[in-house]
Amino acid sequence: MLVRKVGKRGFVVSYENDYIGDTTNIYVINTEETIFVCDTFLGPNSMDKMVNHEELKDDFKKKQIIVFNSHFDWDHVWGNSYFEDEMIISHEKCKENLIESGKEGLEKHGTQKEGEVELVFPKITFSDKLVFEKEGVEFFHTPGHTTGSASCYDREDQVLFVGDNLEKPIPYLNVAPIDDYLASLRKYTTFQVKNFIPGHGEIATYELLEKNLAYLEEVKAMEFKLSNYSEQQKKIHVSNMQTMGSFLVKEGKKEEGMIYFKKALKALKNLYEISAEDTKKKLLNVIMAHEKEMSELK
Numbered sequence: 001m002l003v004r005k006v007g008k009r010g011f012v013v014s015y016e017n018d019y020i021g022d023t024t025n026i027y028v029i030n031t032e033e034t035i036f037v038c039d040t041f042l043g044p045n046s047m048d049k050m051v052n053h054e055e056l057k058d059d060f061k062k063k064q065i066i067v068f069n070s071h072f073d074w075d076h077v078w079g080n081s082y083f084e085d086e087m088i089i090s091h092e093k094c095k096e097n098l099i100e101s102g103k104e105g106l107e108k109h110g111t112q113k114e115g116e117v118e119l120v121f122p123k124i125t126f127s128d129k130l131v132f133e134k135e136g137v138e139f140f141h142t143p144g145h146t147t148g149s150a151s152c153y154d155r156e157d158q159v160l161f162v163g164d165n166l167e168k169p170i171p172y173l174n175v176a177p178i179d180d181y182l183a184s185l186r187k188y189t190t191f192q193v194k195n196f197i198p199g200h201g202e203i204a205t206y207e208l209l210e211k212n213l214a215y216l217e218e219v220k221a222m223e224f225k226l227s228n229y230s231e232q233q234k235k236i237h238v239s240n241m242q243t244m245g246s247f248l249v250k251e252g253k254k255e256e257g258m259i260y261f262k263k264a265l266k267a268l269k270n271l272y273e274i275s276a277e278d279t280k281k282k283l284l285n286v287i288m289a290h291e292k293e294m295s296e297l298k
């Protein structure tokens, strides 16, 4: 666990985990009477280490604690159980999603638990935003990585905690359509921000926001500048096109879905320089796989 001070009253607490493959960040805002904890990582043991850290332990003992979940993904909420008796807040959809799929995440990734994990759901939810005026801290809905994703802005330090809405080098897409995601990133550009804290990886600047935004704009326009992409970016892009394609096919929008599959194959071809013949074969395989999915749904 690495604890770094950001601004006058912020702390980025980062945890390593090989299974996740990147560091995961918790953001703590230590205001006069209240400590805000953004996200709770993998369980009570990791939260216990943070609460007893030299620089934070006295304040955690005497101040009110407010916990925030940026979204319902397992790697951001399992530590809620450590804060069972405290105020836990999230967007209303985040809570709904956690109630619906929390158990599934726990079963699937349970080997990663840090301590005894019980699913503890947010107690206070908001639909648009929730502002703590006196403390200068606001939470607001920013759908993107998930439909219930929300972000936290510290007005005093000008720090924006974005959960998994910003990713390096470009975001993975999980939900279609992407208009809401685009709107959320555009909203970020209206804030004065000294530091962006993503749910994973390094503390970021406007540059990461701009890169993520530029990519989503390309997705929206369905025009990709593949020649500018790094290899890693191309791989994420292929995965995104497949995700979008199958999402749309499952929704019954077969033709729209196929457009994404074709884009996925174009990127695949660019990435591995496979022949036109192979590309055609792969495309047919993808379409057939999804035909099967569709017939199973009926």
Ligand SMILES: [Zn+2]
Binding pocket: 073, 075, 076, 164, 199, 200
């Ligand atoms: Zn995550």
